[in-house]
Amino acid sequence: MAKYYSETIAMRDRIARLKDDLFKKMPEIESARARLITESYRMTEGEPMITRRAKAFLHILQNIPIIIRDEELVVGSTTLAPRGCQTYPEFSYEWLEAEFDTVATRSADPFYISEDAKREIAEADKYWKGKTTSELATSYMSPEAIRAIDHNIFTPGNYFYNGVGHVTVHYDWILAVGFKGIAAKAKKALEEADFGDADYAKRSHFLNAVILSCEAAIIYAERYSDLARKMAEKETDAERKRELLQISENCANVPANGARSFWEACQAFWFVQQLLQIESSGHSISPGRFDQYMYPYYKADLEKGAITREFAQELIDCIWVKLNDLNKCRDAASAEGFAGYSLFQNLIVGGQNAEGLDVTNDLSFMCISASMHVMLPQPSLSIRVWNGSPHDLLIHAATLTRTGVGLPAYYNDEVVIPSLMSRGLTLQDAREYNIIGCVEPQKAGKTEGWHDAAFFNMCRPLELVFSDGMENGELVGIHTGDVAQMTTFEEFYDAYKKQMNYAISLLVNADNAIDVAHAERCPLPFLSGMIEDCIGRGKTVQEGGAIYNFTGPQGFGIANMADSLYVIKKLVFEEKKLTLAQFREALAENYGKGLPASKTAQVVAETVKELRAAGKQVSPEEIAAAVAQLTKPTDKYDKLLEMIEEVPKFGNDIEEVDAFARDVAYTYTRPLETFKNPRGGMFQAGLYPVSANVPLGAQTGATPDGRLAGRPVADGVSPSAGKDVHGPTAAANSVSRLDHYIASNGTLFNQKFHPSALSGRAGLENFVALIRSYFDQKGSHMQFNVVSRETLLDAQKYPEKYKHLVVRVAGYSALFTTLSRSLQDDIINRTEQGL
Structure with a gap:
């Protein structure tokens, strides 16, 4: 018992020190990868892209600085600085250069970046003009999709600026046979291929790229084995010397070969996890x-x-x-x-x-x-x-x-x-x-799910119903008619569904454009070697090599939409306490509570644009007066807000409201599943926001559920904050009545x-x-x-x-x-x- 107690205390002390070392300073952006991948790409001009990617991976792993931190038992770090990150200019780079001077002081996830790193990254970035996945994706998108993104109807920024990630590989393969085993499988497939096969040219280059990527991973681990051995030679603490020698032995065997022990299995797992990040920046x-x-x-x-x-x-x-x-830095x-x-x-x-x-x-x-x-x-x-x-x-x-x-x-x-x-x-x-x-659920090692492919704000199409598809003088949605002329709730709800269907089709257009761009410019041979059946099909995951292929963009704001439409149904069409025209006015004026800065700027810009189009000039003084008026609170709509508050809300175990929420969710989930992606798979809906319900809520106007402009929209399938007032069981009962089966990308x-x-x-x-x-x-x-x-x-x-x-x-x-x-x-x- 005494030995167990001492071992446990020592263990906890080590973990505490490792943990504290991570947070001693702000995370740092380093430049090594950007420099190395650019060097490699300059040397491989004219070669097939898959070959260039594998050679770049090798060049990076042969030359990127490595470090073993004090007391580590499992080693391998992407940066010298704890919690640091590299940059990935092949996906995008202009946003980072624009934020060089603000990235350390921004409100969310700041990063330190040295002047030397800025210079080295900027120098590497010069090569990438016109060569990134984001630029190619933009060229593939329809103008309508780009306009919808600019107006915050949805955002596909996750894969637009970065690698895809969102995958689980066959870790079990590496633990069992190592990268030598994966390389042997690729070599066998190459030997069995016929020069006359229609796809031989692409297949052979892909298989050779997998083999080279496996060799790169082995070389990287050998560098750590050598480093640990050299550190052990200088180590004076006997216990740490023993640990370093074992780490050296572990890295000499894995991930090249199968793991012989649990410690080796842990080390092999970690190398896979870390190197996937180095290859592609995907989270x-x-x-x-x-x-x-x-x-x-x-x-x-x-x-x-x-x-x-x-x-x-x-x-x-x-x-x-x-x-x-x-x-990673976003x-x-x-x-x-x-x-x-x-x-x-x-x-x-x-x-x-x-x-x-x-x-x-x-x-x-x-x-x-x-x-x-x-x-x-x-x-x-x-x-x-x-x-x-x-x-x-x-x-x-x-x-x-x-x-x-x-x-x-x-x-x-x-x-x-x-x-x-x-x-x-x-x-x-x-x-x-x-x-x-x-x-997001999936089958590991067989799936390229493209989960989290976009954020879709279900509240924005409702705004477009009230504006007949227009915003800031542009047709962002489609014309669905003047709400003042709508005489039934069904007509109003149908207009919302039409705006939704149109916006969803644009989201699909944007996602598919980005999908194609990744396949053309950033295929991932290292990742693909650990996904079925890329080696058998002779394709990367980006080209459809996986067994299961999906695209999973997520919608959010279910509770806001359910509550909003239910309020309109009750107050306008059943109780006739006000008209849609009056509701439109209340929403435009943010229920008299003053517009937030983001929406004020939008409204003022739209008004100025309309006046100037009519030949009228607007002075700075008039603009300032308009801003002051828009931000000045009044009690004009307080009675309406009281009426809205009295209407039952989602999250309180009221079957009629919950059934309505279920139907509202279908306006996103059902249309989406009718579309296909370039990898031969289908689109499937998720109903979750990450945390985008806050920043995208800041870009969303007032909604009929009483939510004010700029406030967060509801997260996931949860009730709106503060509206579930009858306890956790009632809230859970309500949420359970949604159709979770059809939202197969997760709720x-x-x-x-x-x-x-x-x-x-x-x-x-x-x-x-x-x-x-x-x-x-x-x-x-x-x-x-x-x-x-x-x-x-x-x-x-x-x-x-x-x-x-x-x-x-x-x-x-x-x-x-x-x-x-x-x-x-x-x-x-x-x-x-x-x-």
């Missing part, structure tokens, strides 16, 4: 079912006495810290939507195997414990729940939830599995699903509890019962914040006291003090429930 590269593919190595070591459970736990904890070392607008330096690396435990048997094991519990030990946002831990889930596992998960870290998220096998089967997955593959990024349901609600064993039991009840009613996902409003307000006021406070944002957790003020306010304003 949401998710470890998936870590407890399943790692378990055989843990079990074998334990049975032969080669490892203790305590040291295995320490290795897992070290991986958890490393997952927080990876980082443009300022995107940083607001993904605030919290999150990479959305979703790791899931529990659930079933292909035969439908529960496969919870010791590592399932240890993964949950690791999140308790590390208390950081990554990995974005999730748990699969079904009627065969061990109760002890759920109680252990609930104990983690009670810490307030916002982990884990809970997923319902009884909904996710059939929803995936409805999209073409086999029963066996669907049973083995994992979660990508925020809430997101947030709830917030005061810590007292989960106190004691009874609190945990009640909490698990709530989850079970919601899942029994066919809800798909739940996630929780367990933190008091007072704590969050204090953290806003004294951030230095709360530097390690982690909260649930949307489909991910983040350090509260790193979030923008507007996103912090959104979390604070969510309804605080009790059990």
